Amino acid sequence: MVSSNSGSPGSRSSPIVAFIAVGALVIFGLLPGSHVSGLSRLTANGAFMPNGFGAVVAAMLTTMFTFMGTEIVTIAAAESPNPAMGIRKAVNSVIWRVSLFYLGSIFIVVALVAWNGKDLKATGSYQLVLNQIGLGGFKTVLELVILTAVASCLNSALYSASRMAYSLSARGDAPASWSRVTNRGVPLAEIIARTYVGFLGVVANYVLPGRIFGYLLATSEAIALFVYLVIALSQLKMRRVLDAAGVRPAVRMWAFPALTWLTIAFIAGVVVMMAILPGQRLELWFSISLAAFIVTIGVTRHKNRSAQTIK
Numbered sequence: 001m002v003s004s005n006s007g008s009p010g011s012r013s014s015p016i017v018a019f020i021a022v023g024a025l026v027i028f029g030l031l032p033g034s035h036v037s038g039l040s041r042l043t044a045n046g047a048f049m050p051n052g053f054g055a056v057v058a059a060m061l062t063t064m065f066t067f068m069g070t071e072i073v074t075i076a077a078a079e080s081p082n083p084a085m086g087i088r089k090a091v092n093s094v095i096w097r098v099s100l101f102y103l104g105s106i107f108i109v110v111a112l113v114a115w116n117g118k119d120l121k122a123t124g125s126y127q128l129v130l131n132q133i134g135l136g137g138f139k140t141v142l143e144l145v146i147l148t149a150v151a152s153c154l155n156s157a158l159y160s161a162s163r164m165a166y167s168l169s170a171r172g173d174a175p176a177s178w179s180r181v182t183n184r185g186v187p188l189a190e191i192i193a194r195t196y197v198g199f200l201g202v203v204a205n206y207v208l209p210g211r212i213f214g215y216l217l218a219t220s221e222a223i224a225l226f227v228y229l230v231i232a233l234s235q236l237k238m239r240r241v242l243d244a245a246g247v248r249p250a251v252r253m254w255a256f257p258a259l260t261w262l263t264i265a266f267i268a269g270v271v272v273m274m275a276i277l278p279g280q281r282l283e284l285w286f287s288i289s290l291a292a293f294i295v296t297i298g299v300t301r302h303k304n305r306s307a308q309t310i311k
Contacts, residue, residue, distance in 0.1 A: 023108030033134035072160040222287030
């Protein structure tokens with residue numbers, strides 16, 4: 001059994017909650033000293049969607065990969081004393097956290113910052129909000145929050161990667177050393193391997209500044225879509241099997257199967273958009289090539305294993 005060590009997210013969430021609360025006061029004109037208020041920037045200067053729906057799609061494709069990883073909460077929950085209850089709470093928590101922290105904070109930014117502001121690109125959206133409401137002196141606090149969030153993402157990435165590699169190793173699809181754990185149940189060899197890869201990325205960024213992130217982004221954008229597409233298709237099949245066996249899942253999909261099919265159709269539509277939009281074709285082909293490479297390796301290994309089993 002692999003143990004987990006996850007801290008409370010409350011301390012990391014507090015600054016975002018404070019930002020949303022202060023932003024709400026500014027919108028309603030209740031914060032003295034603020035240079036902006038109201039919701040006029042949602043419709044001023046040609047907004048909403050000033051550059052058309054195509055720009056929204058392009059931005060969505062670029063940012064969609066950032067939501068990849070929300071499913072790792074189920075990995076940690078599965079290691080809890082009560083996995084069924086843990087997974088149910090984790091899934092519900094992700095829904096309201098994304099709605100509050102992502103959508104809520106972005107709404108504050110869009111409401112208070114003009115989309116074509118001259119200082120937007122150089123200053124950054126959140127810092128520009130603080131400047132306009134008279135709280136620009138909190139720049140250091142904002143930077144510390146961002147640093148904490150990045151460190152938290154790194155910690156989550158190491159945790160999830162080590163657990164996925166542990167599972168692959170246990171099935172014979174990764175080096176055997178990755179499934180060995182310490183007395184505390186930690187797959188130490190795999191964590192060291194992930195850390196080593198991370199340091200290689202840092203070195204590569206110094207050698208090719210500004211390009212490594214672009215390559216990683218190009219190969220991961222559509223991968224996130226492929227992962228969720230496989231999850232949705234698997235859920236369709238597994239739910240039918242469970243329903244036939246009379247088993248009620250601990251976490252049930254809303255409006256099944258209509259919402260599942262809608263999710264599949266949406267993902268397919270996004271992939272088609274990536275193929276149509278000139279700025280997204282390279283990312284799509286990178287992701288397809290990487291996915292095909294990984295699938296080919298997996299299929300080949302399982303065929304060889306089946307052949308050896310028959311012999």
